[in-house]
Amino acid sequence: MTTQEISSSQLAAHSGAKVRIHGHIQSIRDMGNLAFVVVRDMNGLLQLVAEDPNIVSIIKTASAETAVVAEGIVGAQPQRSELFEIMLTSLELLSTPAASLPVEISKQKKVDALALSTMLDHRALTLRNPKVRSIFKIEAVFCEAFREFLRERSFTEIHSPKIVATGTEGGAQLFKLNYFGREAFLAQSPQFYKQIMVGVFERVFEVAPVYRAEEHDTTRHLNEYISMDVEMGFIKSEAELMQLLNELVAHMFERVSEKCSEELRFHNAQIPKVGQIPQITLAAAVEIVNQQKKAGKEEKTDLDPEGEKIICEHFYKEEGSDLVFITGYPLSVRPFYAMPLEAEGEPSSRSFDLLFRGLEITTGGQRIHRYEDLVGAIERRGLDVETFGDYLQCFKFGMPPHGGFAIGLERIAKQLLGLPSVKLAALFPRDINRMTP
Numbered sequence: 001m002t003t004q005e006i007s008s009s010q011l012a013a014h015s016g017a018k019v020r021i022h023g024h025i026q027s028i029r030d031m032g033n034l035a036f037v038v039v040r041d042m043n044g045l046l047q048l049v050a051e052d053p054n055i056v057s058i059i060k061t062a063s064a065e066t067a068v069v070a071e072g073i074v075g076a077q078p079q080r081s082e083l084f085e086i087m088l089t090s091l092e093l094l095s096t097p098a099a100s101l102p103v104e105i106s107k108q109k110k111v112d113a114l115a116l117s118t119m120l121d122h123r124a125l126t127l128r129n130p131k132v133r134s135i136f137k138i139e140a141v142f143c144e145a146f147r148e149f150l151r152e153r154s155f156t157e158i159h160s161p162k163i164v165a166t167g168t169e170g171g172a173q174l175f176k177l178n179y180f181g182r183e184a185f186l187a188q189s190p191q192f193y194k195q196i197m198v199g200v201f202e203r204v205f206e207v208a209p210v211y212r213a214e215e216h217d218t219t220r221h222l223n224e225y226i227s228m229d230v231e232m233g234f235i236k237s238e239a240e241l242m243q244l245l246n247e248l249v250a251h252m253f254e255r256v257s258e259k260c261s262e263e264l265r266f267h268n269a270q271i272p273k274v275g276q277i278p279q280i281t282l283a284a285a286v287e288i289v290n291q292q293k294k295a296g297k298e299e300k301t302d303l304d305p306e307g308e309k310i311i312c313e314h315f316y317k318e319e320g321s322d323l324v325f326i327t328g329y330p331l332s333v334r335p336f337y338a339m340p341l342e343a344e345g346e347p348s349s350r351s352f353d354l355l356f357r358g359l360e361i362t363t364g365g366q367r368i369h370r371y372e373d374l375v376g377a378i379e380r381r382g383l384d385v386e387t388f389g390d391y392l393q394c395f396k397f398g399m400p401p402h403g404g405f406a407i408g409l410e411r412i413a414k415q416l417l418g419l420p421s422v423k424l425a426a427l428f429p430r431d432i433n434r435m436t437p
Contacts, residue, residue: 003071009043011084014074019086021046022094024128025066027106028059035059038083038106039068040130044262047083048072048091055088064101065128067094105129116421123428123437134263135425138256139226139413143207145255146228146407149248155203155230160193162186162209166387173213175223186211189406191335192391194231195367198402199394202233207409217432219421220305220359222410224430230364231404238339238350238366241403242279242325245354245362249323249407250274256416267417272322277354278315279325285311302333309358326353336377339366339403350403357415364405371395 005020023041035056037048048070050056062068069092075085103122104110111119111129119126126132147157164187167174175186189210197204210227230248235241256264257271264271280288282303289307290299292314300307303326315324331340331347338349351365368374374395378385385392410425423429428437 007043008041008046011074017074020071022069045083047085048088049085050088055091058091062093066096131266134266137263138260141256141259142252145252149251150205155205156201158197158204158206160190175211175213190229194229196394198231198233199399205230215432226409228407233400233402235401235403241364245405246277269417277323278319278321279327281328282326285326288314308355312355312358322357324355336381337367339368359415361411362405362407366403369399369401
């Protein structure tokens with residue numbers, strides 16, 4: 001009988017066959033002359049059964065997280081709540097832990113009860129827990145679906161530099177670094193580069209880390225996160241971007257639903273039904289928030305975290321939507337390159353945010369594309385036009401109407417899975433207090 005090397009996800013197709021499988025020991029039950037070993041591989045869990053005294057003696061020297069290679073005969077299809085079994089014919093221990101485990105990752109209740117600091121201090125180990133690991137499988141599928149959707153619509157993937165000479169948007173949230181004796185910064189976003197590349201490819205996207213020197217230690221902030229950026233040329237208005245985003249988000253959720261059913265079950269997560277996402281102006285949203293505010297509270301003039309939750313609850317109740325677009329942001333709170341929207345009152349912009357279950361996950365809008373208008377916008381913000389010389393080159397030589405948006409990967413995962421902190425959706429999070437592991 002030939003031996004086939006497979007993973008746990010392929011066991012159903014190999015009942016009665018001799019197979020080789022590798023992974024880490026999750027738990028051991030030593031019954032004396034019989035032993036049961038639960039093994040975790042890249043796709044899931046399975047159970048090894050040992051009756052041979054020589055193999056049982058090997059198992060007695062192993063412990064949780066020992067890396068193994070096992071061979072044996074695959075048992076019959078198990079009941080729904082049980083694991084596939086392999087009757088062992090051989091077992092090789094590849095390495096055993098050099099220290100006792102600080103966290104019992106095989107016991108889900110104990111992992112769920114861990115303090116955030118403990119979870120992150122022992123990240124190399126806690127990431128092995130199937131429920132924790134599932135977060136990053138889901139994020140991988142989000143990224144895969146993001147790329148898939150855009151490539152089908154003739155977008156080209158780009159990779160912009162993360163070390164820059166000036167602040168991308170002229171803001172203060174910049175990490176400075178010494179670049180061979182010169183001052184440089186970590187990029188806050190690929191904004192300038194993706195606009196430049198619209199002049200090259202017309203439609204571009206990027207999936208990459210961005211950096212914000214954010215001093216708030218909250219459940220919604222990271223200092224390094226993965227931004228899923230899109231920029232598109234020859235648009236008529238920001239409405240085209242919002243429609244593209246609507247269809248993109250629907251596709252991303254659909255793919256996660258198709259490919260991550262087991263991972264979603266770990267978190268009891270429900271995929272949202274994404275139809276035509278409703279939209280509301282900032283002014284109208286603030287009015288709804290103020291109407292629902294508790295007596296005695298000061299009226300709001302913008303959407304804070306509490307306001308975002310209230311608006312999402314309102315639209316879920318009224319229209320059954322987990323998502324809502326907020327439009328009509330004042331120019332004063334948007335970057336200098338935001339396209340103005342002619343309207344009465346305070347100057348407004350052709351920009352938008354997308355909220356998902358109470359949290360902003362996307363910001364976007366149409367950009368100024370005429371050179372003279374962009375120079376004027378920079379000057380009105382009190383910024384030095386000369387420092388934007390490289391960025392302005394593409395506008396000097398002609399740019400089409402364009403715009404784009406950016407989705408925060410960790411934020412969309414946090415909201416989908418109901419995680420208490422966005423830090424749990426980052427492999428090795430960086431915040432004001434954490435630079436390791």
